[in-house]
Every structure is written in structure tokens, then in C-alpha cells.
Amino acid sequence: MREVDARGLSCPEPVMLTEDALKSGEMPVRVLVSEPHQRMNVEKYARDHGKKASSTETDDGFAVVIE
Amino acid sequence: MEKIRLTQFAKHGGCAAKIGPDTLSKVLGRLPKFSDQDLIVGFETSDDAAVYRITDEIAAIQTLDFFTPVVDDPYTFGQVAATNALSDVYAMGGEPKIALNIVCFPENVDPDVLGEILRGGADKVREAGAVLVGGHSIQDDVPKYGLSVMGLVHPDRVYKNYGCRAGDVLILTKQLGSGIVNTAVKAQMASEAAEREAIRVMTSLNRKAKETAQKFTVHACTDVTGFGLLGHCSEIASASGAVIEIGAGDIAFMEGAKEYAEMGLIPGGAYRNQRHVQNLLDPGTLEEVYVDLLSDPQTSGGLLFAVPADEAERMLEALERADLGTKVSVVGKVKESGTDHPRICLREKVSIR
Numbered sequence: 206m207r208e209v210d211a212r213g214l215s216c217p218e219p220v221m222l223t224e225d226a227l228k229s230g231e232m233p234v235r236v237l238v239s240e241p242h243q244r245m246n247v248e249k250y251a252r253d254h255g256k257k258a259s260s261t262e263t264d265d266g267f268a269v270v271i272e
Numbered sequence: 273m274e275k276i277r278l279t280q281f282a283k284h285g286g287c288a289a290k291i292g293p294d295t296l297s298k299v300l301g302r303l304p305k306f307s308d309q310d311l312i313v314g315f316e317t318s319d320d321a322a323v324y325r326i327t328d329e330i331a332a333i334q335t336l337d338f339f340t341p342v343v344d345d346p347y348t349f350g351q352v353a354a355t356n357a358l359s360d361v362y363a364m365g366g367e368p369k370i371a372l373n374i375v376c377f378p379e380n381v382d383p384d385v386l387g388e389i390l391r392g393g394a395d396k397v398r399e400a401g402a403v404l405v406g407g408h409s410i411q412d413d414v415p416k417y418g419l420s421v422m423g424l425v426h427p428d429r430v431y432k433n434y435g436c437r438a439g440d441v442l443i444l445t446k447q448l449g450s451g452i453v454n455t456a457v458k459a460q461m462a463s464e465a466a467e468r469e470a471i472r473v474m475t476s477l478n479r480k481a482k483e484t485a486q487k488f489t490v491h492a493c494t495d496v497t498g499f500g501l502l503g504h505c506s507e508i509a510s511a512s513g514a515v516i517e518i519g520a521g522d523i524a525f526m527e528g529a530k531e532y533a534e535m536g537l538i539p540g541g542a543y544r545n546q547r548h549v550q551n552l553l554d555p556g557t558l559e560e561v562y563v564d565l566l567s568d569p570q571t572s573g574g575l576l577f578a579v580p581a582d583e584a585e586r587m588l589e590a591l592e593r594a595d596l597g598t599k600v601s602v603v604g605k606v607k608e609s610g611t612d613h614p615r616i617c618l619r620e621k622v623s624i625r
Contacts (some may be wrong), residue, residue: 215283217459220536224461242543249536 210237211243212266219243220250223271227254233272237263244269274382278349279458281378281414282340290339290498290569312430313364321360321423323430331427335360338374338418342454342571343471346385350392352474353417356497358400358571361423362482363495363575365431368423369475373399375409376416389417395520400477400507430488431493433504434511436578439625440606442492442516443584445481445591446473446574447528447599448501448565451539456532466528473526474572476597481575484594488587489580496573498543501566501603501614506552509614515607516615519622521552524599533564541569549616558618574598578606580625 209226211219219238226234236247237261242266244260251258260269295487306314312331313323321335337357354371361368373393377386397404402421436442453470467607478495485493492512496504509516532538545567546553546576555563579587584602591600604622 210437216462216535216540217455221459242538242540245543246534246536249534249538251569253534264483 206261207231207234209234212239214238216243216246220246221257223247223250233270237266238269238270239266241267252265273384273388276381277344278341278346278415279344281466290541292497292541293503293548294544311507312316312427318465320353321364323364323425325427325501327497329426332419333361333364333423333425334586336374336418336420338416339571340414340416342474346388346472347392348475349590350389350417352471352572353609354393354396354419355477356389356390357419357421358396358402359478359495359572361421361593362366362423362478363431363493364423365429365482365486365490365493366423366425368400368402368421370401370422371404371520373404373409374416374418374420374479375407376408376412376414378413378415381415389415393417393419396475396477400479431490433492433508435495436444436445436492436508436512436514436606437580438606438609439581440578441581441584442505442577442603442605443577443579443587443600444496444501444523444574444603445523445525445596445600446496446597447476447570447601448496448570448573449526450474450571450573451542451568452532452537452565453526453558454507455539456528456537456570456572459537461535461537462532463528466526469526473598479574481591481592483514484590485577485587487576487590488583490577491580492578496570496576496577498541498569499548500542500568500570501576502549502553503545505616507551508576508578509552513611513614514608514609515611515617516604517607517617517619517622518566518604519602519619520558520566521620522601523603525565529565529568533561533568534562539569545569551615552616554615554617556618558620563618577602584624
């Protein structure tokens with residue numbers, strides 16, 4: 206699984222890093238973000254690109270798994 | 273001049289940098305209340321500016337607005353920030369008279385960049401017919417620019433953000449989407465056409481819109497900025513005790529805004545705005561992307577007027593003739609007023625007849 210650490214970054218950086226990861230083609234991708242709205246934006250990006258996205262809460266934010 | 277990307281200095285740009293409405297209302301609620309018999313508009317109703325009666329014929333409008341860079345080009349940033357600051361005077365029905373610069377600028381950046389920001393601001397103040405007479409500047413790592421503006425208005429013709437009545441039609445004078453498009457620009461995912469349109473909208477003065485509206489009855493007015501259309505409608509609804517219906521299908525959005533919202537290029541402020549209005553909001557069956565678009569924080573957005581239904585058609589025609597350079601839409605109508613349960617109902621279409 207490819208992991209993207211976007212914790213502490215502000216919008217739109219988590220979406221930009223997600224885009225780079227999806228372009229690499231390696232799946233699934235796990236994106237770590239700090240804020241709830243960043244989780245929602247990453248999920249939206251994934252679904253808009255025909256992928257499934259599910260999130261879990263972590264100690265310091267959220268992990269979005271895209272497959 | 274040194275070539276720099278101004279938006280790289282700031283975490284949030286433009287009106288998206290505003291402190292959230294929830295936080296603000298908590299903090300402001302603890303401040304002492306001021307009263308003065310000549311204070312026509314204070315901060316209790318979260319209006320756009322303070323208005324103070326000087327004589328029976330003249331009231332002064334005082335406002336202040338500044339923010340971090342929302343675009344990379346310094347001259348354009350100056351224009352956007354000044355257009356936005358001047359807008360608060362128009363939103364109160366007034367005419368800007370005196371402007372002062374507010375500047376924060378890093379010591380290690382080419383001063384010509386600052387010169388361009390100030391030139392952009394000065395050009396907009398001139399276009400507004402006001403005078404720019406100095407200001408205050410400090411050193412700061414993140415550039416910030418804006419204006420304090422004094423304007424004049426007849427005390428009986430002040431536009432307030434409350435007072436809308438059942439049957440009123442809500443008219444917005446600029447298309448929505450600047451927060452989302454600016455986020456897409458920052459992500460380098462926006463088209464050039466979308467970026468150009470956002471800049472054109474953000475640098476369009478609300479002067480002509482206000483001058484046109486003055487020929488009609490206006491029950492309430494505000495400018496749509498950082499709290500998004502939904503946030504500003506909720507202020508109108510709460511202050512007027514109104515139930516407002518918004519028809520998303522008839523609202524003009526900027527090119528690309530819907531596409532970028534679907535891609536998750538949504539500023540954090542949009543989600544904050546949604547949280548702030550959630551107790552008043554009946555989203556109906558409207559698609560989520562429209563809720564995102566309607567809560568998008570606008571930088572230098574348009575004026576939102578509540579006008580009687582029998583004047584709405586003529587006002588729309590007059591705004592069309594005034595050639596604002598932006599898209600005017602009917603965003604909805606006031607279904608009830610004077611209720612203890614203000615609400616905002618989202619619909620696909622709202623019949624204004």
C-alpha cells in the first residue's frame with residue numbers, strides 16, 4: 206500500500222498529493238490528513254476519479270484508504 | 273521587479289482567511305455593548321459596516337477589511353483587496369469617500385511588489401470616486417493588504433441586512449465560486465478561463481449594482497463574502513426572522529467551480545460555513561456539490577438584495593442594462609418573515625411568482 210502523509214498541510218495540498226499518488230498507479234493508497242474537511246476533500250477527489258474511499262479516525266487525524 | 277507567487281506566503285487566501293462565524297460570535301458576545309442614539313448600525317446584527325448619523329441628512333459609514341493574498345500577481349491582489357473593502361460601503365447603500373491603506377509586508381521581499389499592490393488598490397479607490405489619503409504599514413512575514421473606508425449615506429436610505437419581507441425576491445449581482453476556483457488555481461488544476469473569470473469577478477466594483485438598486489425598493493442588502501451565500505443568507509434570515517428558499521438551479525456559478533468542487537478543491541471555510549448554518553438549513557434533496565458551492569467563501573463577492581416581487585423583474589432588467597461585467601441571478605425568495613424559527617430551505621428551483 207502506498208502511503209501519503211499530508212498531515213499538517215493545508216488545502217489544497219492533500220488533494221494535490223493524492224492526485225500524484227493516484228497517477229503513479231500503485232493501489233491502494235492511504236492518505237493521512239489532520240482535519241475533517243481535508244478528509245472530505247480527499248474522499249471527493251477519489252470518488253470523482255472513479256475510486257472507492259473509506260476513512261478511519263487516527264490519533265492525530267484521519268486515514269483515507271483509496272482503492 | 274522580483275517574480276514571486278504571492279499566494280505561497282499564506283495558508284488561507286482572501287475572505288477564506290476569515291475567522292469562522294462560530295468562533296467570532298463566541299468572542300464578540302463577550303465584548304461590552306456600546307450604545308449611542310446616533311449609531312444607526314452597530315455590530316449586534318453582524319452587518320457589513322458601522323453607520324453613524326451626523327445630521328438628519330448625512331450618516332457616515334465606517335468599515336475596515338484586509339486579507340492575505342488570494343492571487344499571485346501583486347497589482348491584481350491590490351485591486352481585489354480594495355474592491356472587497358469598498359464593497360462594505362456599497363452594501364450599506366453608501367458612497368465611498370475616504371480610504372486608508374492597511375499593509376503588512378515582509379522585510380525581505382522586493383518593495384516594488386508592495387508598490388504594485390498599493391497601485392492596484394489606489395486604482396480601485398479612484399474608480400470608486402473616493403480619495404486615498406495614506407494608511408499604516410508594518411513588517412510581517414505574511415503579506416496582507418486592505419483598506420479602511422469612510423463613506424456617506426442618507427440616514428433614511430441605509431441598507432441593512434435585516435428587514436426582508438415575505439414574498440421578497442433575492443437577487444445576487446455576481447456569480448459564485450471564487451473560493452473554489454482560487455483553491456483550484458493554488459492546486460494548479462484550474463483552467464486559464466476559470467482563473468480569468470474569477471479575477472474579473474473579484475475586481476468588479478459593486479458600485480454600479482448599488483447605484484442601480486437605489487432606483488428600487490430594497491428591504492435588505494449585504495455583500496456575499498467569507499461566510500458564503502448560505503452564511504450571509506442565514507444572517508439575513510436570523511436578523512429578519514425569515515424563512516428563505518434558495519433555488520440552486522437558477523444561480524450563476526463561475527466556470528469550472530462545480531467541476532472543481534466535485535474534485536474536492538474546496539476551501540476549509542466552506543465546511544466551516546456549512547457547520548455554522550446547519551441548525552437553520554433544510555438541504556432537501558439537493559446534491560451535495562451544490563451545498564458546497566453555496567457555502568463557498570467568496571472573496572469580493574456581489575451584493576445580495578431582497579426586493580419586493582413586483583419590482584424584481586424591472587430591477588433585473590436594469591441590472592442587465594447597467595452592464596456590471598458579472599452575472600446577475602435570482603437566488604431565491606423569502607417565504608415567511610417575522611417567524612421565531614428562521615430557516616434556509618434549499619431547492620432545485622424556486623418560483624418567484
